[in-house]
Amino acid sequence: MKPEDFDFIAKFIKDRSGLVLTSDKSYLLESRLMPIARKRGLKGLDELIGTVRASRDEALGREITEAMTTNESFFFRDSKPFDQFKDMVLPHILKVRAAKKSFRIWCAASSSGQEPYSLAMILKEEQSKLAGWKIDIVGTDISTEMLEKAKAGVYSQFEVQRGLPITLLVKYFKKKDEVWQIDAAIRAMVQYREWNLLTDLKALGQFDVVFCRNVLIYFDQPTKTRVLGNIAGLMPDDGFLYLGGAETVLGISDKFKPIPNQRGIYGINKDPAPQAPPGFAAKT
Numbered sequence: 001m002k003p004e005d006f007d008f009i010a011k012f013i014k015d016r017s018g019l020v021l022t023s024d025k026s027y028l029l030e031s032r033l034m035p036i037a038r039k040r041g042l043k044g045l046d047e048l049i050g051t052v053r054a055s056r057d058e059a060l061g062r063e064i065t066e067a068m069t070t071n072e073s074f075f076f077r078d079s080k081p082f083d084q085f086k087d088m089v090l091p092h093i094l095k096v097r098a099a100k101k102s103f104r105i106w107c108a109a110s111s112s113g114q115e116p117y118s119l120a121m122i123l124k125e126e127q128s129k130l131a132g133w134k135i136d137i138v139g140t141d142i143s144t145e146m147l148e149k150a151k152a153g154v155y156s157q158f159e160v161q162r163g164l165p166i167t168l169l170v171k172y173f174k175k176k177d178e179v180w181q182i183d184a185a186i187r188a189m190v191q192y193r194e195w196n197l198l199t200d201l202k203a204l205g206q207f208d209v210v211f212c213r214n215v216l217i218y219f220d221q222p223t224k225t226r227v228l229g230n231i232a233g234l235m236p237d238d239g240f241l242y243l244g245g246a247e248t249v250l251g252i253s254d255k256f257k258p259i260p261n262q263r264g265i266y267g268i269n270k271d272p273a274p275q276a277p278p279g280f281a282a283k284t
């Protein structure tokens with residue numbers, strides 16, 4: 001691939017999704033975009049990129065962007081955050097929202113649904129404490145293909161073997177031929193919406209708990225800062241943010257601060273350092 005074609009398509013993908021494609025990952029373009037080229041009867045990537053350059057084909061742009069996303073997910077991923085949610089965050093919320101009897105959870109890059117469904121199963125298991133409560137779980141993703149999979153709630157044997165305790169598999173899934181479908185009651189607990197984290201998030205409403213796990217790793221630092229700032233704008237001062245194991249707010253956003261002794265969970269930083277006006281160095 002010509003370097004100018006690589007630069008063009010990398011910028012195209014980054015502008016649309018935030019995903020950064022460095023030149024050492026150009027093999028990913030080959031493996032993920034060739035099927036799109038073939039489907040359209042184009043000879044190869046050169047011709048596909050030429051078509052993108054020449055046309056304003058929104059559907060093609062979307063298909064290319066989606067193809068470049070990494071959608072890996074599994075139930076109760078890393079287990080600890082979900083234990084923390086059940087044992088610490090949920091009891092805390094039940095106390096501080098007792099008057100309102102409602103709270104909202106957002107999975108900001110929900111992929112194929114394992115993360116929101118893990119939370120839904122936890123809430124179902126705790127339902128005796130939740131009588132009369134209104135709880136929203138919203139799952140959003142840029143990938144329509146993943147959202148469709150999430151809504152269907154159908155998983156392969158391999159997928160249900162990754163992280164899902166056998167007791168929950170037996171309790172909440174039904175086997176249909178070679179695949180497993182999560183119960184309609186659990187599916188009904190999650191609303192899915194297509195949403196790009198780079199766009200205005202306000203219409204999603206406020207969230208007490210946000211899981212934004214394993215997506216910021218694909219963004220550059222200014223994009224991470226911007227997205228974290230926008231997420232903070234949707235959270236009350238006592239909200240909780242969960243990031244993935246390889247992600248942090250430290251050095252990236254002063255809108256959040258780590259919750260002491262709770263790895264991967266952040267609270268709103270009510271007292272961020274004042275920003276120096278442009279052109280002025282911050283005081284030390």
Ligand SMILES: C[S@@+](CC[C@H](N)C(=O)[O-])C[C@H]1O[C@@H](n2cnc3c(N)ncnc32)[C@H](O)[C@@H]1O
Nearest residue numbers: 017069073109111141142143196197213214215
């Ligand atoms: C690796 S998955 C993470 C899934 C889940 N949060 C987890 O930790 O298991 C990353 C997801 O982020 C989504 N994604 C990438 N860029 C996005 C963007 N700009 N807006 C919304 N979702 C995005 C991808 O489509 C993908 O499904």
